[in-house]
Amino acid sequence: MSPTYYLYLSAILFTIGSLGVLLRRNAIVVFMCVELMLNAANLALVTFSRINGDLNGQIMAFFVMVVAAAEVVVGLAIIVSVYRTRRSASVDDASLLKY
Amino acid sequence: MTVASGAFTGTWLLVGIPLFSAAILLIGGRRTNKWGHYLGVAAPIASFVLGVILFFSLIGKGSTGRSIDEHLFSWTPVAGFRANANFLIDPLSICFVLLITGVGSLIHVYSMGYMAHDPERRKFFAYLNLFVAAMLLLVLGDNFVALYFGWEGVGVASYLLIGFWSYKPSAATAAKKAFVVNRIGDFGLSIAIMLMFTTFGSFSFADVKAGAPNASHATMTWIGVLLLLGACGKSAQVPLQSWLGDAMEGPTPVSALIHAATMVTAGVYLIARSNFIFDVSSQARLAVAIVGTVTLVFGAIVGCAKDDIKKALAASTMSQIGYMMLAVGLGPAGYAFGIAHLLTHGFFKAGLFLGAGSVMHGMDDEVDMRRYGGLRKFMPATFITFGLGYLAIIGFPGLAGWFTKDAIIEAAFHKGGTSGAIFGGCALAAAGLTAFYMTRVMIMTFFGEKRWAEGVHPHESPGVMTIPMWILAVGSVGGGYALILSGRLAKFLSVVVPRPADIDFKPIGVIGLATAGVVVLGVVGAWLLYARRPVPAIAPAGGPLTIAARRDLLGDAFNESVFMRPGQYLTRLLVYFDNRGIDGFVNGFAAFVGGTSSRFRRFQTGFVRSYALSMFGGVVLVLATLLLVRG
Numbered sequence: 001m002s003p004t005y006y007l008y009l010s011a012i013l014f015t016i017g018s019l020g021v022l023l024r025r026n027a028i029v030v031f032m033c034v035e036l037m038l039n040a041a042n043l044a045l046v047t048f049s050r051i052n053g054d055l056n057g058q059i060m061a062f063f064v065m066v067v068a069a070a071e072v073v074v075g076l077a078i079i080v081s082v083y084r085t086r087r088s089a090s091v092d093d094a095s096l097l098k099y
Numbered sequence: 100m101t102v103a104s105g106a107f108t109g110t111w112l113l114v115g116i117p118l119f120s121a122a123i124l125l126i127g128g129r130r131t132n133k134w135g136h137y138l139g140v141a142a143p144i145a146s147f148v149l150g151v152i153l154f155f156s157l158i159g160k161g162s163t164g165r166s167i168d169e170h171l172f173s174w175t176p177v178a179g180f181r182a183n184a185n186f187l188i189d190p191l192s193i194c195f196v197l198l199i200t201g202v203g204s205l206i207h208v209y210s211m212g213y214m215a216h217d218p219e220r221r222k223f224f225a226y227l228n229l230f231v232a233a234m235l236l237l238v239l240g241d242n243f244v245a246l247y248f249g250w251e252g253v254g255v256a257s258y259l260l261i262g263f264w265s266y267k268p269s270a271a272t273a274a275k276k277a278f279v280v281n282r283i284g285d286f287g288l289s290i291a292i293m294l295m296f297t298t299f300g301s302f303s304f305a306d307v308k309a310g311a312p313n314a315s316h317a318t319m320t321w322i323g324v325l326l327l328l329g330a331c332g333k334s335a336q337v338p339l340q341s342w343l344g345d346a347m348e349g350p351t352p353v354s355a356l357i358h359a360a361t362m363v364t365a366g367v368y369l370i371a372r373s374n375f376i377f378d379v380s381s382q383a384r385l386a387v388a389i390v391g392t393v394t395l396v397f398g399a400i401v402g403c404a405k406d407d408i409k410k411a412l413a414a415s416t417m418s419q420i421g422y423m424m425l426a427v428g429l430g431p432a433g434y435a436f437g438i439a440h441l442l443t444h445g446f447f448k449a450g451l452f453l454g455a456g457s458v459m460h461g462m463d464d465e466v467d468m469r470r471y472g473g474l475r476k477f478m479p480a481t482f483i484t485f486g487l488g489y490l491a492i493i494g495f496p497g498l499a500g501w502f503t504k505d506a507i508i509e510a511a512f513h514k515g516g517t518s519g520a521i522f523g524g525c526a527l528a529a530a531g532l533t534a535f536y537m538t539r540v541m542i543m544t545f546f547g548e549k550r551w552a553e554g555v556h557p558h559e560s561p562g563v564m565t566i567p568m569w570i571l572a573v574g575s576v577g578g579g580y581a582l583i584l585s586g587r588l589a590k591f592l593s594v595v596v597p598r599p600a601d602i603d604f605k606p607i608g609v610i611g612l613a614t615a616g617v618v619v620l621g622v623v624g625a626w627l628l629y630a631r632r633p634v635p636a637i638a639p640a641g642g643p644l645t646i647a648a649r650r651d652l653l654g655d656a657f658n659e660s661v662f663m664r665p666g667q668y669l670t671r672l673l674v675y676f677d678n679r680g681i682d683g684f685v686n687g688f689a690a691f692v693g694g695t696s697s698r699f700r701r702f703q704t705g706f707v708r709s710y711a712l713s714m715f716g717g718v719v720l721v722l723a724t725l726l727l728v729r730g
Binding site: 018021022023025030091092094095096097098099 | 700701703704705706707708711712715
């Protein structure tokens, strides 16, 4: 099977993720969509690794996973604390930092 | 030029002692209030003693070695620019040293009595000492920069002392006026000094003198005219005369010392000192003589109309300095006479001012002569000393003014030609006017009916005030003999200023008799007008000339309409341009930036997804660009 299909899948997943980030209001869903984008990127990296026949892409994917894990820790904590104070997880409600 | 040795190494002390005393009094502040005036008096006396020692040492030198230079330090040694702090003792400067410290000491002593009840007496003495130090620096410097330093120093001291009673708005204004008018003159002097540096590469009198004959004639004329402008400012000559009358707001000893005897004669000193410049440019010399002639007539006319005793004397000072200017503008024929008149004028005018101060002291600070009258019985010492000064200034035969002023008139006629006749004629006519206005002052003050304000009890001043007046009166009587007879001063000064071959003064000649005639005419005229009939307490309206003369011949009106108002319009125009043009541009630009950014601010919505969208769009843009560029 041609590795190109993995790249198509990765592109589709990334598009879904980014659309989710842009369109959804629930912070948890937005957050999950971010994860989706990260994993789409991971998939692309691993595929490139396969195509090129070296390990660079896979190593990069590991780094992305580490960053994603760290991001989940911080991000979920922020979402929980925002929800506790504002009784809402909508990203549009938390729009105090503006002009 | 000889390098200083012996007593002359102490020349700097002449300046140093009063400067040190002023510093102690100003820094010490109120702590020195109790004894400050004693220190203030001791300082000029110490300088005077030193000056006398130097004078006799100088005389002992013989006529060739009478120019001694003391090098203190190089003030600003920058490449070719070298302004040295050097002191020059020569016959001209020693004459001034003796005048400044001698008359200065007497006036300091007088001030002890005059300012006895002033709470700021210590400060007064500090400023007076500062003045003496600056004036001595002015006459002792061996280069134009040192002279300029002293020149500005006396300007500051004059400003501080005119405005000494600064709680009076009139005094504060007069001080400011004197300072501003002097600035115009000082501007001329500074430009002249710069011109000298570019022309000769040096500031020192000796170098400029050596280079003067080879320099271009036009440059020398410019330097001469600019020096004259400086002299006009300091010596209150037309057209910069307007400040002197107002300067009478200062305490009377200040008027006597600064605005009669010493500082206002600095212009004459400057011209006499720069004689080598005027030797080259006869045009500049003629300008000096013209300024002198105009001023001597101007001052005499103003003096005839003033009812304020001090302002009448101030106008007289202006006129007498005009005589000196005329004399030094005549060239070698007049230098010695100009300086001689300066010295005798220092005596009799200081004496007259101190007399006026004594009268004011006894009359509760009244200055209007229409409120005086009949004071001779109540103030005999003041009357006699003032009277001797009066006789000296009108040129009573044998007294100081007779020798020195007649000599100037004679020298003016001696110049020959139309200009000589005009200068001489004006000087002669002004001698009559001098006799008129001084007789008027004398009669209105000491003779006639009592016209005092109620509750005034005139009394003679204490000895500390009258003794200096007596000494000055002696100088007014004897000064002429000492200086003029057998050309003594002219010979003494010949090291510095050239002298004519014929220096004999012939008092009994045609011109001498003519002068005596106009003087008698002036005295009789004043006697008829002011002694034969009562002096009205309110000044009568008078003709147009009288009214103009009361207003200083419209000098202030002229300055206001020609300089002040256009200046104000110019300022208003500049303010308008500044507000609308420059500020308009700057403010407009700021408003533009502010308005644009507040519009841009609207992009900060606070919605995470719009930020995400802009990031997304940005990434797309970057990627698209990369793809396009890299093909």
